[in-house]
């Protein structure tokens with residue numbers, strides 16, 4: 001049991017480690033040997049069974065192929081059974097941190113320079129089709145950026161932007177798992193009820209204020225039994241890893257429906273995650289102290305612990321870019337519209353897990369928690385168009401075009417990466433999603 005205040009570093013984090021996979025040695029790669037994130041994939045167009053993969057440079061280690069080559073023979077049989085012939089990460093997630101760590105060490109050993117190269121187990125990422133990395137039983141979305149909560153609250157409730165519970169309770173709601181898709185997801189613009197300002201009755205039709213939300217997704221590992229809360233000191237051991245999450249949001253539906261029970265159809269039509277899950281162990285060198293302003297309420301004891309204060313935050317840079325249909329046609333790369341960082345979060349991952357379970361609620365392997373939109377303290381760090389356009393009152397530039405909210409054909413591309421002095425940069429790849437015209441559009 002890890003009781004130290006700082007996440008432990010080990011041989012797999014050594015900045016001097018290099019892999020025999022040449023593409024992993026480029027400074028620009030998201031996937032040096034120190035990262036080793038997991039996905040579920042198959043070779044595109046192959047009809048292969050889905051299988052687990054591990055990123056290295058521009059390639060994927062095909063776990064089933066590695067097992068076929070005898071490369072995983074040294075693993076504990078329970079770990080091998082949880083990853084070979086598996087179409088999801090759930091069985092591995094359920095094994096817990098000791099197994100994850102043993103697997104990471106073994107993969108690092110297989111891939112490092114000096115080990116016998118195994119080119120037959122590699123698939124180019126460009127040749128892969130990805131699936132959701134886990135069967136997501138339940139999805140909960142939090143609201144951990146005080147900058148986002150304040151800015152959105154000002155638009156929805158000018159007289160009381162930040163409700164009094166915000167600084168005491170990690171605010172969240174139960175979302176919908178069925179409509180979560182992996183990067184590449186395309187979905188029709190949602191339709192629903194909206195009410196124009198001053199109108200008595202709502203209209204029905206396609207959403208006019210479609211937005212994205214830049215979030216971190218948190219995959220639960222072993223979870224907890226019903227009635228047995230996860231202590232804040234052990235909370236990170238219940239987390240398998242992090243991914244990128246775009247929590248698409250229909251702002252006009254949201255404004256009409258959200259009281260008194262919170263978001264519903266404005267959120268549950270689509271949510272998109274990156275194929276890659278970066279483990280907490282990989283992120284250990286990129287942690288940051290978590291602080292709470294002395295003028296604000298300090299967390300209740302069940303949400304506080306020395307390791308929360310010393311290294312509870314994650315220093316992960318988050319970028320949002322938009323690619324319009326015209327840009328795609330012209331081959332123009334996605335244009336950045338904001339840049340923020342997960343370290344600004346008002347609540348930590350560990351606090352979310354401790355809070356979610358404190359009433360006895362059980363989390364299960366593969367459950368997904370969303371961090372909430374990660375807006376930073378300045379306007380340029382806003383993680384949604386709602387904030388960047390001041391509620392649609394001003395436009396932003398996207399290459400040669402302007403936007404208030406998303407238009408049909410727009411793709412949103414989010415990226416995330418972590419850096420630390422003297423260490424390689426590690427990344428999350430990207431999460432991309434595209435808005436299609438509403439069903440029955442024009443009728």
Ligand code: CA
Nearest residue numbers: 213247372373
């Ligand atoms: Ca959200």
